[in-house]
Amino acid sequence: MLITSSLTRRNISRVKPQSFSFFSSSIEVELPKFKVHRLEESELPTKATTTKSELLNYYKDMALMRRVEIVSDMLYKNKWIRGFCHLYDGQESITVGMEAALTMEDHIINAYRDHTTAMGRGHTSYQIIAEMMQRSTGSSKGKGGSMHYYSSKNNFYGGNGIVGAQVPVGTGVAFGIKYEGKKQVCVSMYGDGAANQGQIYEAANMAGLWKLPIIYTCENNKYAMGTSVERHAHNTDFYKRGDLIPGIRCEANNVFAVRELYKWGKKYCTDGKGPLFFELQTYRYHGHSMSDPGITYRTREEVTEYRKTQDPILLVKKWILEHDIATEKYLKEIDKEIRARIDEEVEQIKNDPMPAPEELMTEIYEGQETEKPYIRNVDMISSINKNFE
Amino acid sequence: MFLRNAYRKSHASTKRFFASVAVDYDFSETPNLDEIHLKSPKKKTKINLCTAIRDAMDTAMETDDSSIHFGEDVKFGGVFRCSVGLLEKYGNDRVFNTPLCEQGIAGFAIGTACSGATTIAEMQFADYIFPAFDQIVNEAAKYRYRSGDEFNCGSLTIRTPCSAVGHGAHYHSQSPEAYFAHTPGLVLVMPRSPIQAKGLLLSSIRSKDPVIFFEPKALYRIAEEEVPDEDYEIPLGQAEVLTEGSDVTLVGYGIQMRKLILAAEMAKKDGISCEVIDLRTILPWDADTVEQSVKKTGRLIVSHEAPITNGFASEVSSKIQERCFLHLEAPIKRVCGYDTPFPLVYEPIYLPDQYKVYEAIKQTVNF
Ligand SMILES: Cc1ncc(C[n+]2csc(CCOP(=O)(O)OP(=O)(O)O)c2C)c(N)n1
Numbered sequence: 132m133l134i135t136s137s138l139t140r141r142n143i144s145r146v147k148p149q150s151f152s153f154f155s156s157s158i159e160v161e162l163p164k165f166k167v168h169r170l171e172e173s174e175l176p177t178k179a180t181t182t183k184s185e186l187l188n189y190y191k192d193m194a195l196m197r198r199v200e201i202v203s204d205m206l207y208k209n210k211w212i213r214g215f216c217h218l219y220d221g222q223e224s225i226t227v228g229m230e231a232a233l234t235m236e237d238h239i240i241n242a243y244r245d246h247t248t249a250m251g252r253g254h255t256s257y258q259i260i261a262e263m264m265q266r267s268t269g270s271s272k273g274k275g276g277s278m279h280y281y282s283s284k285n286n287f288y289g290g291n292g293i294v295g296a297q298v299p300v301g302t303g304v305a306f307g308i309k310y311e312g313k314k315q316v317c318v319s320m321y322g323d324g325a326a327n328q329g330q331i332y333e334a335a336n337m338a339g340l341w342k343l344p345i346i347y348t349c350e351n352n353k354y355a356m357g358t359s360v361e362r363h364a365h366n367t368d369f370y371k372r373g374d375l376i377p378g379i380r381c382e383a384n385n386v387f388a389v390r391e392l393y394k395w396g397k398k399y400c401t402d403g404k405g406p407l408f409f410e411l412q413t414y415r416y417h418g419h420s421m422s423d424p425g426i427t428y429r430t431r432e433e434v435t436e437y438r439k440t441q442d443p444i445l446l447v448k449k450w451i452l453e454h455d456i457a458t459e460k461y462l463k464e465i466d467k468e469i470r471a472r473i474d475e476e477v478e479q480i481k482n483d484p485m486p487a488p489e490e491l492m493t494e495i496y497e498g499q500e501t502e503k504p505y506i507r508n509v510d511m512i513s514s515i516n517k518n519f520e
Numbered sequence: 521m522f523l524r525n526a527y528r529k530s531h532a533s534t535k536r537f538f539a540s541v542a543v544d545y546d547f548s549e550t551p552n553l554d555e556i557h558l559k560s561p562k563k564k565t566k567i568n569l570c571t572a573i574r575d576a577m578d579t580a581m582e583t584d585d586s587s588i589h590f591g592e593d594v595k596f597g598g599v600f601r602c603s604v605g606l607l608e609k610y611g612n613d614r615v616f617n618t619p620l621c622e623q624g625i626a627g628f629a630i631g632t633a634c635s636g637a638t639t640i641a642e643m644q645f646a647d648y649i650f651p652a653f654d655q656i657v658n659e660a661a662k663y664r665y666r667s668g669d670e671f672n673c674g675s676l677t678i679r680t681p682c683s684a685v686g687h688g689a690h691y692h693s694q695s696p697e698a699y700f701a702h703t704p705g706l707v708l709v710m711p712r713s714p715i716q717a718k719g720l721l722l723s724s725i726r727s728k729d730p731v732i733f734f735e736p737k738a739l740y741r742i743a744e745e746e747v748p749d750e751d752y753e754i755p756l757g758q759a760e761v762l763t764e765g766s767d768v769t770l771v772g773y774g775i776q777m778r779k780l781i782l783a784a785e786m787a788k789k790d791g792i793s794c795e796v797i798d799l800r801t802i803l804p805w806d807a808d809t810v811e812q813s814v815k816k817t818g819r820l821i822v823s824h825e826a827p828i829t830n831g832f833a834s835e836v837s838s839k840i841q842e843r844c845f846l847h848l849e850a851p852i853k854r855v856c857g858y859d860t861p862f863p864l865v866y867e868p869i870y871l872p873d874q875y876k877v878y879e880a881i882k883q884t885v886n887f
């Protein structure tokens with residue numbers, strides 16, 4: 132089941148396929164070699180098959196995801212978005228590949244760089260941007276802002292601001308899966324910097340002991356804030372850091388490598404073989420957050436070079452062109468369509484209301500919604516439930 | 521609908537308020553020469569709080585070869601640029617980045633401190649100090665006591681940016697001092713201004729007890745003062761009376777002092793005379809100074825950003841009630857954050873601003 136294609140249908144429906152035969156032959160893609168730890172390389176897939184429509188959908192999904200980040204960047208600079216905001220552009224193939232292998236019955240928990248992950252779990256671009264702009268139409272009613280996306284319906288546990296904290300939580304979720312005998316997997320995501328937090332290994336030890344269906348997923352985007360992996364990690368082979376737990380390193384700019392890896396991993400876990408450590412090699416284009424220009428600790432050339440040679444969207448585009456699935460012009464039209472669509476959404480979001488001030492006091496404890504506390508506002512006149520006058 | 525409009529309005533007035541605090545209102549002070557002993561009081565430079573912190577670390581490292589500074593990204597200055605230039609001056613051995621692991625950083629810092637290095641560790645944000653909670657509370661605070669002073673980590677200082685910043689939301693805004701104020705053995709300090717920051721940080725680094733030095737991050741850039749260039753210390757454990765008054769005592773620390781000063785000025789126009797006290801050191805705190813003041817004014821208001829329940833204001837209120845019961849003319853009031861997580865969009869409503877303090881002053885005086 133591809134949430135991604137429904138996402139695309141919802142968001143860019145007006146672009147109609149032109150005169151291509153969509154469902155004809157399947158296309159074979161060779162996968163980059165995986166690196167393995169405590170596994171045989173021969174166990175892993177080497178090829179993926181895809182179709183024309185699938186490739187085009189991947190393109191649309193990733194282009195949409197990227198556009199959301201670019202627009203967020205602009206909105207932030209124009210002060211429409213406040214707070215701390217971390218963008219995911221450059222890493223889109225991870226969400227799309229992973230979601231193509233998993234179902235909404237599977238579980239995902241992530242850190243704070245999660246706008247795109249949330250889109251993969253069914254949030255619309257509208258909800259994502261509205262949340263960042265602190266509108267009640269946002270994913271978390273505008274109460275969280277960037278970082279704070281969740282979906283109980285689609286088993287997405289957030290959106291966690293404290294680096295590393297989500298990993299043991301995911302391990303508990305995996306225990307729940309096993310306890311209930313379900314054929315599901317939990318993907319617990321963290322960064323290369325987070326890989327230095329002790330609680331990850333406390334959690335992995337439990338998962339190893341109890342053979343839990345969890346894939347510890349380290350998104351190695353080469354930097355933790357301004358510190359490169361060589362300078363923050365003694366062992367930079369993040370896929371080996373589960374010790375006795377088998378691990379795999381994947382060139383994650385390739386959406387098919389990610390997809391096939393997670394298909395394989397899900398089978399491994401649901402077969403009851405226990406946890407896995409995946410290292411997804413990727414790259415973030417933006418700085419760490421909006422206050423980081425992203426070029427003081429790495430060169431502009433490094434970023435440009437990656438964009439030019441390894442960009443996950445360009446890779447999909449290359450396949451599309453190679454297999455004559457669509458013309459460059461057609462892809463440009465998709466981009467244009469997405470652009471227009473998001474611009475339209477942003478204009479609408481600007482008129483959406485902020486959450487009502489009473490909500491300051493709700494959702495801290497169960498059942499608080501019915502209470503009517505006195506809230507002293509900045510100007511007395513607008514205070515809530517004032518017991519004077 | 522009414523509420524929404526009202527909220528929009530309040531949003532606008534908050535913006536005006538911040539603008540006025542940042543631009544119009546001059547909070548700069550001259551050093552209190554009774555307390556700060558200066559050799560050359562004329563030599564001073566206008567710097568902000570961030571630079572004052574840097575200046576203090578520079579002075580500490582220059583005067584003490586055994587001092588080291590580390591934390592996440594501090595080599596490049598840290599996220600707030602408070603340690604810019606220290607690497608160039610003192611080199612890799614003394615100024616270095618750690619991996620992202622707060623519990624490890626705190627434990628490591630205790631180790632370097634108890635083995636002789638004057639240790640200045642940074643926790644990137646006070647919101648991220650919690651993974652280090654065990655090390656600080658169980659290891660650092662109790663080292664002297666549990667070892668019969670075989671070991672202590674008195675040369676440890678943990679610096680951490682705290683409190684609201686306008687848009688920090690849940691994980692970049694918290695003021696966690698009260699959690700640590702429940703821990704004998706720790707010293708907690710929070711400065712209100714650049715002059716204070718430099719002198720208090722130097723004392724903290726040189727103190728023989730482990731100190732957590734909370735830096736109100738909203739002040740890093742906006743608070744500017746003529747700070748003495750030389751090496752000076754401001755004593756720990758001593759509150760400071762900023763304005764003398766006769767009707768009501770206002771007690772706070774850190775950025776909250778600005779709100780208290782503004783409220784006191786509003787009250788002055790109504791003919792109410794406020795005595796404003798900055799605790800500066802939150803633990804162990806200077807109850808004597810507050811007691812003296814309250815015995816004179818008969819009224820007390822304590823204020824901080826952190827949530828009201830079990831915030832440090834509770835401690836101040838209860839101890840002063842014990843000491844001053846027969847002098848009190850009105851119940852002691854606390855003006856603090858609400859008992860909620862630190863909010864994103866509601867920050868202006870959440871914060872105990874000068875209007876809330878002013879309202880409390882009126883209520884207390886008219887009790
Ligand atoms: C416990 C904790 N410490 C510090 C931070 C501040 N911080 C947020 S992200 C980050 C770097 C994380 O890098 P990495 O894990 O590689 O993830 P990436 O940002 O590259 O996605 C830091 C230091 C935090 N949020 N939580």
Ligand SMILES: [Mg+2]
Binds near residue numbers: 322323352353356
């Ligand atoms: Mg990283």
